[in-house]
Amino acid sequence: MSISLVVLQGPSASGKSTIQSRLGLPRIVTWTSRPPREGEVDGTDYFFKSRSEMELLYEREQMVEMTEYHGNLYGTPLQLIEDIVRGGLPRSVILDKAGAGRLRELFRDRTLLIGVKSDQEDCRRRLASRGHSPEEIRTRLSSYDDEIAALAVCDLILNNTDGNLNKIDLLADFIREGLRKGDGASLRSDNA
Ligand SMILES: Nc1nc2c(ncn2[C@@H]2O[C@H](COP(=O)(O)OP(=O)(O)O)[C@@H](O)[C@H]2O)c(=O)[nH]1
């Protein structure tokens, strides 16, 4: 069975978006009720929606999954995964552990679940340079231990400490090659 969906999961600022762009697969852009950060573009980073729009879609059973993460809603509209159901190129998506679990339930062995891990201090520094307030940094890091523990179910864990991006690029090539051959499901490794 070939891989249709690559899910990236990990704590805030562990490097999920960085690795997603280095993987170079078509991305699924999910919905969120959180306000855009400086430089984020609607439709590229997320579809930025109101809470009520998201809740309405959920009530209409048009959301595959929806989760609340530190006070904001995040969700995957059904429509966005229709291409996966139809087949075609594998796609990547960034989800928290609840969303990752749900999509894995749906797509089973067609899912490659990649955990992204970084030292807490690296995450803290990156959050600060991304301009988050000390309170926001504290909130986001309050779930760090749980999010690291949740990576235990992943097929593969990438250790994205500062200065490790050259190794990440090598591993991204390796993963892409595996997906191309259609045997991504057999990739099991940890570069920690
Ligand atoms: N379940 C679910 N989680 C999502 C979705 N989109 C993003 N997330 C997760 O929401 C969390 C917060 O994302 P974000 O506010 O962009 O913060 P970041 O992780 O610091 O970049 C991350 O753990 C994402 O993986 C989604 O559609 N569904």
Ligand SMILES: Nc1ncnc2c1ncn2[C@@H]1O[C@H](COP(=O)(O)OP(=O)(O)O)[C@@H](O)[C@H]1O
């Ligand atoms: N290996 C790394 N070394 C140095 N900086 C990194 C590394 N990985 C990510 N970053 C930086 O850390 C910040 C958070 O990364 P990002 O990919 O947005 O994390 P996430 O999507 O998990 O929140 C970004 O500014 C990014 O450029």
